Structure formats: C-alpha cells, structure tokens
Amino acid sequence: MGASAGTLVLAGTPIGEVMDAPPRLAAELEAADVVAAEDTRRLRRLTQALGVQTRGRVVSYFEGNESARTPELVEALEGGARVLLVTDAGMPSVSDPGYRLVAAAVEKDIKVTAVPGPSAVLTALALSGLPVDRFCFEGFLPRKAGERIGRLREVADERRTLVYFEAPHRLDDTLTAMAEVFGGERRAAVCRELTKTYEEVKRGGLGELAAWAAEGVRGEITVVVAGAPETGPAELDADELVRRVRVREEAGERRKEAIAAVAADAGLPKREVFDAVVAAKNAAKAVTKNAAKDGPRR
Incomplete structure (x- = not known):
C-alpha cells in the first residue's frame, strides 16, 4: 500500500467511569475522518461527557453489519482516511467488533495502531486475587447447556487462570456448570459493574458462588476462575x-x-x-x- 493510505486506530473506551478515558481518546475523536462506533448513541453520550465534537463522518459498526461495513471502511482507509474504531466499552476486537476490520486492513498493508484504554479482562484479573502471571481469555460461553459443558470440559485441566464474560441472566447456569466440571471448591471471582457505582467483586469456591448467583445478579459480569491445580x-x-x-x-x-x-x-x-x-x-x-x-x- 502506498504512502497515501490512511490509518486504522483502535481506541479503548471507558468500561464504566468516564474519567478513565485515555487522554488521547478525545484528540482522536476530534481528528478522525471516520468514526466507526458499535453504538452511535453511546458514542454521542461519550463525546458529550468528554466535551469534544466529532468532525468526521460517524457510522455504526456492530455485529449485525460488521461484514457489510468492513469493505466500505477499508476503501476509506485506502483513500487516506484516518478511521477510528470504538466499541461500547473496552478495547475493540476483545469480544467486540473489530477483528474483521483489523484483518482486512492488515491484508491491505494499511497501518493499524491503538489508543490503549480500559479492559474488563485485565481489571477483573487484577481484582480477583487469583494468579495473574499466566491466564487465558475464553470470552462468552455457548448459550446451550450441552455446548457450554463441552466447552468447559475442553479446559478442565488448564492450569492458567481463566477469564470469561457472561450475561447476568446466565450467570447462575454458568457457575453451576463450572462447579460441575471444575469442582465446587475451585476458587473464582465474579466481578460485577467494574469501575461503576455499584462495583462488586464476589470471591469464593464455584459451588458457593453458584448458590449466591441463584438469587439473581445484575450488571455487566466478568468471571475469573483459578486454573487446575498442579498435582504431581x-x-x-x-x-x-x-x-x-x-x-x-x-x-x-x-x-x-x-x-x-x-x-x-x-x-x-x-x-x-x-x-x-x-x-x-x-x-x-x-x-x-x-x-x-x-x-x-x-
């Protein structure tokens, strides 16, 4: 790709507290030729909170239109545009839209850079009290019970700390399945509403946490599970x-x-x-x- 090609910027956005926004985010929002946002309404609230205005074109870029929108954004990049990609919270591509666009830009030899920002994965790990020297991110588990159990069995002997995202209405079933596969005594932490007003970190064995979640839990959830013990x-x-x-x-x-x-x-x-x-x-x-x-x- 020639020198006239643009740049794709992946920008981290706050996962709760707006003041956690990286200083560069405001500058990139104002400078971008195109801002691709997972939710344009949330983007509007964010720019208002930061006191900035987007001068470039704003387009939606979410799971439903990611495949169709990617070629359009690549074309803009090839034409020299600076395209800023933001999601609702956290870093693009981490269980959020972005991978397709990054892969397409890399294939075209277009520069890709990032504005580092908040991450629910790393924040939950740091707060969990579990080992963080080695970990793996497993994203969301399947919704169907059988598939969920199968996925958990694949990592039943994984010694690294495991990190999952989960919807609040499925947390009870997920923790129960984890207790069944990993054992009820396996240590874990449920991190809820990170950096928000009602932030809560509940730590304990998986069986204990499953019983706690049965009463109902609200908010955005990240689950951190200790790896399998190193047994001789x-x-x-x-x-x-x-x-x-x-x-x-x-x-x-x-x-x-x-x-x-x-x-x-x-x-x-x-x-x-x-x-x-x-x-x-x-x-x-x-x-x-x-x-x-x-x-x-x-």
Whole structure:
C-alpha cells in the first residue's frame, strides 16, 4: 500500500467511569475522518461527557453489519482516511467488533495502531486475587447447556487462570456448570459493574458462588476462575486419572490420545493411566453383570 493510505486506530473506551478515558481518546475523536462506533448513541453520550465534537463522518459498526461495513471502511482507509474504531466499552476486537476490520486492513498493508484504554479482562484479573502471571481469555460461553459443558470440559485441566464474560441472566447456569466440571471448591471471582457505582467483586469456591448467583445478579459480569491445580503423580489416584481421560474423550479426543495427554500432564507412564482406565471399565462391567444376575427383588 502506498504512502497515501490512511490509518486504522483502535481506541479503548471507558468500561464504566468516564474519567478513565485515555487522554488521547478525545484528540482522536476530534481528528478522525471516520468514526466507526458499535453504538452511535453511546458514542454521542461519550463525546458529550468528554466535551469534544466529532468532525468526521460517524457510522455504526456492530455485529449485525460488521461484514457489510468492513469493505466500505477499508476503501476509506485506502483513500487516506484516518478511521477510528470504538466499541461500547473496552478495547475493540476483545469480544467486540473489530477483528474483521483489523484483518482486512492488515491484508491491505494499511497501518493499524491503538489508543490503549480500559479492559474488563485485565481489571477483573487484577481484582480477583487469583494468579495473574499466566491466564487465558475464553470470552462468552455457548448459550446451550450441552455446548457450554463441552466447552468447559475442553479446559478442565488448564492450569492458567481463566477469564470469561457472561450475561447476568446466565450467570447462575454458568457457575453451576463450572462447579460441575471444575469442582465446587475451585476458587473464582465474579466481578460485577467494574469501575461503576455499584462495583462488586464476589470471591469464593464455584459451588458457593453458584448458590449466591441463584438469587439473581445484575450488571455487566466478568468471571475469573483459578486454573487446575498442579498435582504431581503421588496426588492423582486412579479415579482422578480415569476422570481426566473421560473429560478429554467427551471433548472429542480418541481414548489413546486422551490417555497419552493425561499421562504427560501427570508425569506418569502411559501404561499406568491405561491400566486405570481398563480397571474402571472392568469394574463397571462387573457391577452391571451382578445387577443383571440378581434380577429384580420382590
């Protein structure tokens, strides 16, 4: 792309308190040739709160029109425009519109830069009281119960701290599913209304938090969950090895690969895990056989 190409600017916006807006945001809002906003009404409220005016063209850019709007914005960038992308709260592309536009701009060799700003992910991590040296962001879980359980099983043995976004009306079901898959004692923190007037951080075991959420929770939610404990060979009994293999199988892995992965994670020979799985299978068969032999009692 030639020197006449424009610049795509990804700008972080406040996740609650307007005073958290980065100083550069006001300058970029005034200087942009095009401002692409997830919600133009929220953008209007933001500019009023910051005391600035957008001189460029304002267009909507949200999940429903992201695919159709991206080529138009790329064309503006190719023509030399400075395009500012903002979402309702936080950084664009992080569970918000933006990825498609960034990818399209990169493909055209158009400059992409950012105005760093507030992030619910990092704010929740910092407040959670859980390890933050290694973490992974999982976004929103699927709405359907079966898919939600399947997604959680995929990371049941993940040792890094996990971060999720969730809608308040689904928080109860999500925490209950997490307690089922990760264990009710796994530590977690529910961060609600971060930086807003009614900010709240509720910490505890997943079972405890699920019971708390059953009463109903309002506001924007970020959930931080501790990673799986780093357990050594002596701490894993046969039942736990079998459980880990089953979780991986239910997530779609073949038994051979699941056994190899569990053995590697636990620092054990594959044969030891294999024997535990076979023993559990034989025990289940014996229980079924005895039940059939005894027949119904009168």
